[in-house]
Amino acid sequence: MPIKIRVDHPDRCMGCYNCVFACSRELYGVISKRFSAIQVHDSKTSNTFLIRVCVGCTDPDCANACPYEALKPRPEGGVELVNPDKCKKCEDRPCIPACPVNALPWDPINKKPIICTECGECAKYCPHEVIFYGEVIEATPSPI
Amino acid sequence: MEKVLFIDLTERKVWSEEKGELFKKFLGGSGVAINLLHELCPEKEDPFSPENPIIFAVGPLLGVYPSCTKTIAMFKSPLTGNLGESHAGGRFGTALRCAGYGAVVIKGVSAEPVYLDIYDNDKVLFKRAASFLGLPPRRIIDYLKREDVLGLESVIATGLASEKFVAFAGVIVDKHFYFGRLGLGTIFGAKNLKAIRITSDGKIPIKNVDEYKILYDEIYEKIVKTDAMAKYHNLGTPQNVHSLNEIRGLPTRNFLSGYFEEAETISGEYFADNILLRKMPCSHCPIGCKHVALVKEQFAAQHELEVLELPYDYEPIYSLGSNLGVSDTVGVLKLISTCDLYGLDAMITGNLLAWVTEAFMRNLVTEKETLGLKPKWGYYETYIKMIENIVKMPNSFYASLAMGKVPVKEGESFYMTIGGNGVAGYHTGLAQVLGTAIGARHSHVSNAGYSLDQKYLGKELPPEEIVDTLITEEQKRCILESCGVCLFARRVYDLELISKALNPLGWNYSADELREIGKEIYRLKFKFKFREGFQFETLHIPERFFETPSANGLISKKKFFKALNYAAKRIKELAEIPVVEKK
Numbered sequence: 001m002p003i004k005i006r007v008d009h010p011d012r013c014m015g016c017y018n019c020v021f022a023c024s025r026e027l028y029g030v031i032s033k034r035f036s037a038i039q040v041h042d043s044k045t046s047n048t049f050l051i052r053v054c055v056g057c058t059d060p061d062c063a064n065a066c067p068y069e070a071l072k073p074r075p076e077g078g079v080e081l082v083n084p085d086k087c088k089k090c091e092d093r094p095c096i097p098a099c100p101v102n103a104l105p106w107d108p109i110n111k112k113p114i115i116c117t118e119c120g121e122c123a124k125y126c127p128h129e130v131i132f133y134g135e136v137i138e139a140t141p142s143p144i
Numbered sequence: 145m146e147k148v149l150f151i152d153l154t155e156r157k158v159w160s161e162e163k164g165e166l167f168k169k170f171l172g173g174s175g176v177a178i179n180l181l182h183e184l185c186p187e188k189e190d191p192f193s194p195e196n197p198i199i200f201a202v203g204p205l206l207g208v209y210p211s212c213t214k215t216i217a218m219f220k221s222p223l224t225g226n227l228g229e230s231h232a233g234g235r236f237g238t239a240l241r242c243a244g245y246g247a248v249v250i251k252g253v254s255a256e257p258v259y260l261d262i263y264d265n266d267k268v269l270f271k272r273a274a275s276f277l278g279l280p281p282r283r284i285i286d287y288l289k290r291e292d293v294l295g296l297e298s299v300i301a302t303g304l305a306s307e308k309f310v311a312f313a314g315v316i317v318d319k320h321f322y323f324g325r326l327g328l329g330t331i332f333g334a335k336n337l338k339a340i341r342i343t344s345d346g347k348i349p350i351k352n353v354d355e356y357k358i359l360y361d362e363i364y365e366k367i368v369k370t371d372a373m374a375k376y377h378n379l380g381t382p383q384n385v386h387s388l389n390e391i392r393g394l395p396t397r398n399f400l401s402g403y404f405e406e407a408e409t410i411s412g413e414y415f416a417d418n419i420l421l422r423k424m425p426c427s428h429c430p431i432g433c434k435h436v437a438l439v440k441e442q443f444a445a446q447h448e449l450e451v452l453e454l455p456y457d458y459e460p461i462y463s464l465g466s467n468l469g470v471s472d473t474v475g476v477l478k479l480i481s482t483c484d485l486y487g488l489d490a491m492i493t494g495n496l497l498a499w500v501t502e503a504f505m506r507n508l509v510t511e512k513e514t515l516g517l518k519p520k521w522g523y524y525e526t527y528i529k530m531i532e533n534i535v536k537m538p539n540s541f542y543a544s545l546a547m548g549k550v551p552v553k554e555g556e557s558f559y560m561t562i563g564g565n566g567v568a569g570y571h572t573g574l575a576q577v578l579g580t581a582i583g584a585r586h587s588h589v590s591n592a593g594y595s596l597d598q599k600y601l602g603k604e605l606p607p608e609e610i611v612d613t614l615i616t617e618e619q620k621r622c623i624l625e626s627c628g629v630c631l632f633a634r635r636v637y638d639l640e641l642i643s644k645a646l647n648p649l650g651w652n653y654s655a656d657e658l659r660e661i662g663k664e665i666y667r668l669k670f671k672f673k674f675r676e677g678f679q680f681e682t683l684h685i686p687e688r689f690f691e692t693p694s695a696n697g698l699i700s701k702k703k704f705f706k707a708l709n710y711a712a713k714r715i716k717e718l719a720e721i722p723v724v725e726k727k
Contacts, residue, residue: 034294043291
């Protein structure tokens, strides 16, 4: 069974950004919200948060949208960047809007999508166990 | 982080300066801010003058390690006419750091109401804010916040109290946090500045990532898995209500007592069990000390509900609860909400209302002054109307209160302020009163006298020892403030750990070197205070402190003034001000 991250309890989220910074720390060695594969957005109307992170789908829309086959689906779900040079030359970046979860941010400096590596750092530093990291059989909605 | 962003509201000019040496010498936060204040605030300047700068400064640990979240604001206070220093969390500091700013200085005055829209690379837009006039700060924050923005965004805003120049107007940060104290919001008003939005697409660099990650994990474990910060996570600061009441140190009805017989319904436990909605942390803090209440009220038949979500803390619960004799849970929240609606410092607002109530009971103030309102302990509806009057100033009585001054000379003995600042919710003993008196910003958290009182409950310490302990504590706190560490995490971040934590970031200081920097920051704060005319000799100490028993019994006035005189002499020496011995 594939190891994945999954947002199990979004309603427990406090918006501390611990997961966001754990990701930027792991991927880039920096603290940044912009350079993180997991995004936490405030809801204006209530004190709740919307968490956008790769759901690790097996037929990824982002990879399907890529005209250069720069993004390749991983067998366990999600994608990897196999051809960064082609990616750099791409101006339209169709992979970004293709993701219906909106979980693929663009790295404007290195000119590539910021891809979740399913490393689990975000889950490790979540103080409320909002994010699960482990073996996933199938996607299940979070129980209250 | 060594870049200072300058914004001139008069000329609408923006520039930045690299101040590497300044940050190297003073780290950031209050250390950098006090230096900038010395340099940029002209001597004896009117706080309302365009020349009075607003300085925000962040420190090297902020945003990088857990619970390092605090931005320091410095300015000349319109409330005290002296050093203005206020700290706030939220996301503001992390956003400033990601954008690469170690400090932001705002000078001048805008010809029209504006808000500042700040981005990376010194991009600042001056945007019209006339539409925001009169609106509650939280609503302005809602209008300015954008959903789905990828960068790190933070919004701070002021309310009507700022526009009306109420001397203790605050600034609300990201809806749940406050630059509450000493009138930062008032200076915003004087500058015609309504709000600031900062959005950063940038990043905080880490020099040695591997070393940093190891230390990060150590600190994270301490914060999350030990009891060092458990209080703040569980009940939050309102845990104090019961614990102080038990030792007879909970200020009640304008400090007439240290015991509130109806404390149960305003206690941290009661709030948590009955009204707590969720906890809110600053960015990069796993604690979530800010507790948010949910109040539902039916406003019409057929279950028409008005829903209020509101952060609560110990200090406003004391100042607008026990100290006004208010035990109605929703009543206290409504009073907090009213202060937030206008953007007021809830603490001194409570001190003023408590004073009015007592003055009214003693016939020093009549309905003529209050415009028909009859303040009475526990009646929060009257207090809500009074807060409105303080902001709107319909007569000279309320206008005086809005300046943080009581208009009746003989009532000053029970006006609970020290150095012009409303006192915090601790009637614990001599160290608390003394700590507030000798703290550079006259705040209970300057040096935590209340903590000393509780640590040595029932024991008498020599006055000199109390003073020395408080001064050493304040000097140490100057380092925490300068690095961006939240004071709630002080049990985790001692100077040895701060020294270690700075290392992977490329800052090499031993704990002893940090201690020396702390002393220098402390010296500069007092140098500024003395420059602006501060005198220990004329400090207002309400008689009330010596009239009602504290948690440590009646405070000896003789011992207090002995301690104060000793402190005055020591601090003047530390600040290198000539000490003239009395004959």
